[in-house]
Amino acid sequence: MTHPSGKKTGYKIDTIYTILIGFFITLICGIMLYPFLFTISASISNPDAVVRNQVTFFPKGPVNLEAYKILFKNNRIWSGYANTIFYTVFGTLINLIITILAAYPMSRQRFNGYKFINIFVSITMFISATGMMIPLFLVVKSLHLLDTRFAILIVFAAFPYYIILLRSFFQGLPEQMFEAARLDGASEFTILVKIVLPLSGAALATIGLYYGINRWNGYFWAMIFLRDEAKHPLQVVLRELIVLASMGEEMDANLSRSATNAEAIKYGAIVLATLPIAIIYPFIQKYFVKGATLGSVKG
Amino acid sequence: MIKRNKKKYELVDHKALWIMLIPVLIYFILFKYLPMAGVVIAFQRYSPFKGVLASDWVGLEYFRQFFSSIYFTRVLRNTLMIGLFDLLFGFPFPIILALLLNGLSNRHFKKLTQTITLLPHFVSFVVVAGIAINMLSPSTGVINALRLKLGLDSIYFLQEPKYFWGIFTVIKIIKESGFTAIIYLAALTTIDPTLYEAAICDGANRAQQLKYVTFPALIPTIVIMFIIKIGKIISISFEQILLLQNDVILSTSEVISTLVYRRGLVNADYSYATAVGLFETFVALVLVLSSNAIVRRIKNDSSLW
Numbered sequence: 001m002t003h004p005s006g007k008k009t010g011y012k013i014d015t016i017y018t019i020l021i022g023f024f025i026t027l028i029c030g031i032m033l034y035p036f037l038f039t040i041s042a043s044i045s046n047p048d049a050v051v052r053n054q055v056t057f058f059p060k061g062p063v064n065l066e067a068y069k070i071l072f073k074n075n076r077i078w079s080g081y082a083n084t085i086f087y088t089v090f091g092t093l094i095n096l097i098i099t100i101l102a103a104y105p106m107s108r109q110r111f112n113g114y115k116f117i118n119i120f121v122s123i124t125m126f127i128s129a130t131g132m133m134i135p136l137f138l139v140v141k142s143l144h145l146l147d148t149r150f151a152i153l154i155v156f157a158a159f160p161y162y163i164i165l166l167r168s169f170f171q172g173l174p175e176q177m178f179e180a181a182r183l184d185g186a187s188e189f190t191i192l193v194k195i196v197l198p199l200s201g202a203a204l205a206t207i208g209l210y211y212g213i214n215r216w217n218g219y220f221w222a223m224i225f226l227r228d229e230a231k232h233p234l235q236v237v238l239r240e241l242i243v244l245a246s247m248g249e250e251m252d253a254n255l256s257r258s259a260t261n262a263e264a265i266k267y268g269a270i271v272l273a274t275l276p277i278a279i280i281y282p283f284i285q286k287y288f289v290k291g292a293t294l295g296s297v298k299g
Numbered sequence: 300m301i302k303r304n305k306k307k308y309e310l311v312d313h314k315a316l317w318i319m320l321i322p323v324l325i326y327f328i329l330f331k332y333l334p335m336a337g338v339v340i341a342f343q344r345y346s347p348f349k350g351v352l353a354s355d356w357v358g359l360e361y362f363r364q365f366f367s368s369i370y371f372t373r374v375l376r377n378t379l380m381i382g383l384f385d386l387l388f389g390f391p392f393p394i395i396l397a398l399l400l401n402g403l404s405n406r407h408f409k410k411l412t413q414t415i416t417l418l419p420h421f422v423s424f425v426v427v428a429g430i431a432i433n434m435l436s437p438s439t440g441v442i443n444a445l446r447l448k449l450g451l452d453s454i455y456f457l458q459e460p461k462y463f464w465g466i467f468t469v470i471k472i473i474k475e476s477g478f479t480a481i482i483y484l485a486a487l488t489t490i491d492p493t494l495y496e497a498a499i500c501d502g503a504n505r506a507q508q509l510k511y512v513t514f515p516a517l518i519p520t521i522v523i524m525f526i527i528k529i530g531k532i533i534s535i536s537f538e539q540i541l542l543l544q545n546d547v548i549l550s551t552s553e554v555i556s557t558l559v560y561r562r563g564l565v566n567a568d569y570s571y572a573t574a575v576g577l578f579e580t581f582v583a584l585v586l587v588l589s590s591n592a593i594v595r596r597i598k599n600d601s602s603l604w
Contacts, residue, residue: 013504021402028396029415032473035430036418038441042433053444102323105316112313117320124331126587128534130556131580134563134573135337139330141347157326179310188315217423220538224564235425242429243542263439270426277421285414288421289481 036274043067043267050263067264071272079230080237081272083149087222087233088215091153095211096204098158099166104192106163107170108178118167125160137224151225152233156214162207169203170196206291209284216277238273242266341574361574370558377464378554381540382532384468390528393476394521397483398513402505413484416477424474428542431470432457457543460551467543467552479524486520487513523594530590534583555579 037057042050046061054060071077106117136155145151173196181191197204219235226232341361343354365371396416403409419427434440435456443453456462494512503511537556544552553561555575563572 013506017402017505018404021399025399025403025412028399029412032415032419032477035434035473038434039430051439053439053441053447056441056444098323098326101319105320108311108316110311111316112311113317113320117323120324120327124327124335126584127331127335128576128580128583130534130537130559131338131576131583132334133537133556133559133576134569135334135340136330137564138337138340138347138569139333142350143329154326155330157330158323182310182312188312188319192319213421217421217425219423219425220541235423238423238429239425239542243425243432266429266433270429274422274426278418281418281421282414285417288417289413 036278039267039270043264043271045264047261047264050267064264066261067268068272070261070265071268076229076232076237077234077269077272080232080234083231084216084234086149087152087218088212091156091215092208092212094153094157095159095162095215096208099163099207099211100192100197100204102158102163103166103170104188104196106167109171109175121160121163125164140225146225147227147231148225149231152222155221155225156218159211159214162210166200166203166207169200173199202287202290205284206287209287210291213277234273238269241269338573338577338580340570341577343570345570345573347569357570361571362578364571365575365578370553373550374553374555374558377551378533378535380464380551381467381535381554384464385471386528386532388468389472389475390525392472393479394483394517396476397480397487398509398517400480400484401487401513402509413477416480418477419474420478422474424539424542427470427474428539431466431543435466457545458547460548463543463548463551467540470543471539482524483517483520486517490516519597523597526590526593526597530587531583532586533579 038055041057041059042055044063044065044067045055045059046064047066049055049060102117102121105111105113106121108114111117140146140151140155145155177195178191181195186194217235219233219239222233223236223239226236337351340351340354342356342358343351344357344360345351345354400409400413400416403412434442437443437453437455440456442456447453454462456466490513494516495508498508498512533555535554535556537554537560540552540554540557541560544557556579559572559576559579562568562575
């Protein structure tokens with residue numbers, strides 16, 4: 001089996017193999033990046049070139065920031081941004097607090113409510129979002145929470161899946177440590193704040209980032225719960241601007257001085273909404289990779 | 300002996316833990332369990348003025364209405380076909396991507412490509428749908444510009460029912476493959492490096508290493524992911540479909556969840572929509588529980604692999 005000739009073909013195959021992998025990976029990355037590149041290019045090109053389909057890869061004509069100038073002057077974009085930052089910061093905070101408060105008792109096997117609370121939380125994981133859509137809306141309505149910012153923060157205060165992830169992480173911490181602290185007279189709350197949380201930095205960062213991204217990207221329930229445009233998050237504004245493409249009267253007056261500008265504005269709005277995520281993404285990527293495998297380890 | 304018992308008792312402060320759980324219990328009761336109980340309105344002619352307690356009971360009336368309407372076969376077919384497309388095309392792609400990424404030897408290039416393929420997962424579906432709608436547009440879309448250059452007709456992709464399943468599947472593949480690939484990449488890192496050394500000693504080239512070492516090692520993960528995916532086949536996110544949908548292509552794009560949205564939240568037909576949602580919940584539950592049971596059996600039977 002070790003003919004010199006055989007080995008040689010083996011090397012040749014290896015070279016072809018390496019080239020093929022490089023080719024396909026570059027192709028895939030190109031397909032995934034292209035829509036973003038195109039969107040950025042279209043947002044800073046000459047609007048006429050965009051409408052006439054002359055932009056394919058790179059910006060056409062001198063850099064044109066007209067779309068951004070119009071967007072920066074638009075109140076709905078700014079209020080959308082401010083609302084999204086508000087919902088993301090406080091929403092994620094509430095998410096983490098509820099998740100920690102649930103996960104800690106759920107991780108203490110000697111706790112007399114251990115079995116109850118674990119079943120109580122796990123059951124809700126199996127109920128489909130579609131089935132709950134109408135009843136949840138009616139509950140929010142009957143609690144008089146419709147059209148309040150509070151509804152956005154509180155209705156999705158925790159995802160059972162992340163609670164269970166954090167519980168599994170807490171259970172991985174050495175049990176004797178808690179017991180030693182208890183014997184030294186530490187209260188459960190002290191143990192949680194002084195011992196458990198400082199040891200859970202990476203897990204909390206991962207879960208917090210997932211909640212944060214969810215908050216930043218969510219549009220559906222904000223669209224359902226909020227009538228008042230002043231409370232709309234950026235994604236709802238964006239949906240009206242680019243997906244429905246039917247701008248409100250106020251929009252027409254402020255935004256589209258011409259139909260050609262309207263095209264560039266759509267692309268500019270997409271860039272503005274995605275920019276914050278694109279900027280912080282490379283720094284937080286490792287936590288996401290961790291998060292994706294967290295669930296599969298425990299099964 | 301007594302002392303030890305006392306110590307054991309104090310290892311957990313039950314009262315403190317229950318106090319910690321108060322906000323959690325309130326949250327779950329209000330926004331998880333109350334809506335679960337609220338599905339009873341599927342069996343009522345629910346009127347917002349009378350409330351759940353005073354509305355008339357109609358039994359299975361709304362289920363009968365749904366099953367005998369043209370919507371039933373339509374949304375069931377669309378839901379299953381979109382799920383099936385995702386299974387046939389969306390399932391293999393992350394595996395191929397993970398194998399390609401794993402085959403890269405340059406560490407910096409590997410990291411860069413993983414960053415790029417993961418990026419679309421974190422972009423909101425509103426943005427993804429917005430970009431897709433623009434790129435597929437007949438007047439200003441890049442894809443139709445390319446078709447015109449090649450001498451083909453321009454197509455209004457999102458106004459033609461026959462393209463919807465394909466378009467949705469392609470968008471999902473581009474958006475989610477990089478993220479799903481992480482799970483396969485994690486499985487690949489657990490392969491014992493000595494297996495590769497042994498294969499190389501036996502004269503295996505890289506294609507043969509892939510066939511005889513890498514791929515067999517991935518099979519357990521592939522089987523489990525496949526079963527999990529079948530378990531979720533009818534749970535198509537309304538948030539995603541809704542953004543690409545329009546009235547002209549409802550015949551192929553209306554799925555169970557968007558029907559619930561349209562009848563319930565747009566038309567305020569609460570009882571009917573809840574009945575449709577309850578039907579979905581029931582089927583989804585049966586699928587998920589069976590797939591979970593199968594996965595558990597496979598994991599316990601790990602001697603198989």
